[in-house]
Amino acid sequence: MIVRILGEGQFRVDDDVAAKLHALDTDLDAAVEAGDEPAFKKVLEASVRLVRDSGDRVPDDTFVTADLILPFSDATVAEVRQLLADGKIPGDSSVGQP
Amino acid sequence: MPPGAAHSLMKGTAASMSVMKRVSLIFRAKANKALDRMEDPRETLDYSYQQQVEMLTRVRRGVADVATSRKRVELQMNSLQKEVTRRENQARDALGKGREDLARAALQNKASLQGQLNDLQGQYAQLQEQEEKLTLASQRLQAKVDAFRTKKETIKATYTAAEAQTRINEAFSGISEEMGDVGLAIQRAEDKTAQMQARAGAIDELLASGALEDHVGGTQDYIQTELDRLGAGSDIDAELARMKGELTGGAPRQLEANPNGSPEAAGAQAAEQPQAGDGS
Numbered sequence: 001m002i003v004r005i006l007g008e009g010q011f012r013v014d015d016d017v018a019a020k021l022h023a024l025d026t027d028l029d030a031a032v033e034a035g036d037e038p039a040f041k042k043v044l045e046a047s048v049r050l051v052r053d054s055g056d057r058v059p060d061d062t063f064v065t066a067d068l069i070l071p072f073s074d075a076t077v078a079e080v081r082q083l084l085a086d087g088k089i090p091g092d093s094s095v096g097q098p
Numbered sequence: 099m100p101p102g103a104a105h106s107l108m109k110g111t112a113a114s115m116s117v118m119k120r121v122s123l124i125f126r127a128k129a130n131k132a133l134d135r136m137e138d139p140r141e142t143l144d145y146s147y148q149q150q151v152e153m154l155t156r157v158r159r160g161v162a163d164v165a166t167s168r169k170r171v172e173l174q175m176n177s178l179q180k181e182v183t184r185r186e187n188q189a190r191d192a193l194g195k196g197r198e199d200l201a202r203a204a205l206q207n208k209a210s211l212q213g214q215l216n217d218l219q220g221q222y223a224q225l226q227e228q229e230e231k232l233t234l235a236s237q238r239l240q241a242k243v244d245a246f247r248t249k250k251e252t253i254k255a256t257y258t259a260a261e262a263q264t265r266i267n268e269a270f271s272g273i274s275e276e277m278g279d280v281g282l283a284i285q286r287a288e289d290k291t292a293q294m295q296a297r298a299g300a301i302d303e304l305l306a307s308g309a310l311e312d313h314v315g316g317t318q319d320y321i322q323t324e325l326d327r328l329g330a331g332s333d334i335d336a337e338l339a340r341m342k343g344e345l346t347g348g349a350p351r352q353l354e355a356n357p358n359g360s361p362e363a364a365g366a367q368a369a370e371q372p373q374a375g376d377g378s
Contacts, residue, residue, distance in 0.1 A: 004122070004275065007231055007283050009238050025116035032117055047118075060238070061245035063272025065126055068118035072286065080117060083282075087124045090281030 002058060003051050004066035005073065011055025020050060021068060032080055040077050048073045129274035139266045143250040146270055150243045153277050157236040160284045164232060167291045167298070168225040171218055174301050178215040182208055188321055195328045204321050214301070221294050228287045235283045242276050 001018040004010045013021065024047045031040035047070055058064060071080050083089075136142040185208035192200035246269060253265050 003118075004279065006121075006279055007235060009276075009279075021118070022116070025118045028118065029116045060241035061249070063246070063249065063269040065129070065271045065275055066122050069121040069125060069275075070118055071121065072282075080121075083124070084117070084120055087127070089125065089128055089278040090285045 001068070002064050002066045003055060003068045003070065005048055005051055005070045006075075007072045008052075010058035010064070010066055011051050012058055013051060013055045017050060017054045021047060024050070025068065032077055032084075035077055037077050040080075044071060044073065044075065125275050125278050126271070128278060129271040132274065133267060133270060139263055140254055142266060142270060143254065146273060147243070147247060147250055150239070150246060150273060150277065153280060154236070154239055154243060157232065157239060157280055157284055160287050161229060161232045161236055164225055164229045164287050164291055167294055168222060168229060170298050170302075171222045171225060171294065174298060175215060175218050175222065178211055178218065178301075182211045182215060185211060188325060191325055192321070195325070197324065197328070200321050200324050207321070218301070221297070224290065225294060228290055232283060232287050235280050239276060239280050242273060246273050 001013055001015070002010055003013055003018075003021065024043055027043045028040065028047065030036075031043055051070065071083070133142070136145075185204045189201040189204040189208065192198070192204060249269050253262055253269065256262060
């Protein structure tokens, strides 16, 4: 499975890591919904560390899309909420408007 | 469903979907939307490449902006550090002249300045981190863009049919995700820089107007004026002693024991005596 950490690029992880990540993702979602900043930080940190430590960097000449995208390692609940709410990504307008 | 789930983008499936999955879907939706608009796939590649080069320029400018901000904070830190040192010297000076009240005021002032300095040091570290991250993002995008350029020409050369279309879609979506990532990183750095510039601007103004001291302690002029006065007082004492020595035709050491000085000198001596005692 391909995972991206925002600001850090893509990593390829095996099924074992993917399963762990899905579990963490559930906790992350709960923390965002509850607005629990400390819990969010803790789970995000664990997720980022897992991917960095157990994943292999995707080479630059490989163009794939990620199955999971982790927020920036120092993101806040508010930041993630905003991204999920408006779904706006800068660079949006600069891509694909011939 | 928890009440907060209602704000989710993917309303229908939000209950079972996670943050990481939802973010990836947002990125994918963006790429698909762009692809849907493309008519000629080969033009898609060229157009995308053009956008990538523009994004590279943007990210490099972002790095330069953060660096400028960081340097500005650095200059301010130096100015504040000088002020802190000055206060410390004032306190020592005041203590030497037996003015504990002034020394206390100077140290209180120093503490306020030190607080501001610590705050700036925190900001500086944050800017440094942003700069490093953005530099890495820029290098990563550069590598991706170089790889894309090669891939683009290969795909175009072998462009025949549906197979090529698939490869184009893959390449486009892959680079689109990277561009979105870098775009977000630039936006974050810009936000952080803007916040800090607002605060740095306020401190610059204070430092420039010399009002910082008054702003934090409200007693700068009082401390320095008092110290200057004390300093001038002892200078005057020394000059008086020298003049008296000249008038009596003897060495200055005879001064204190000489009750027969001229009326003027005696008067001046009487007036200055308490302060001389005060100052030593």
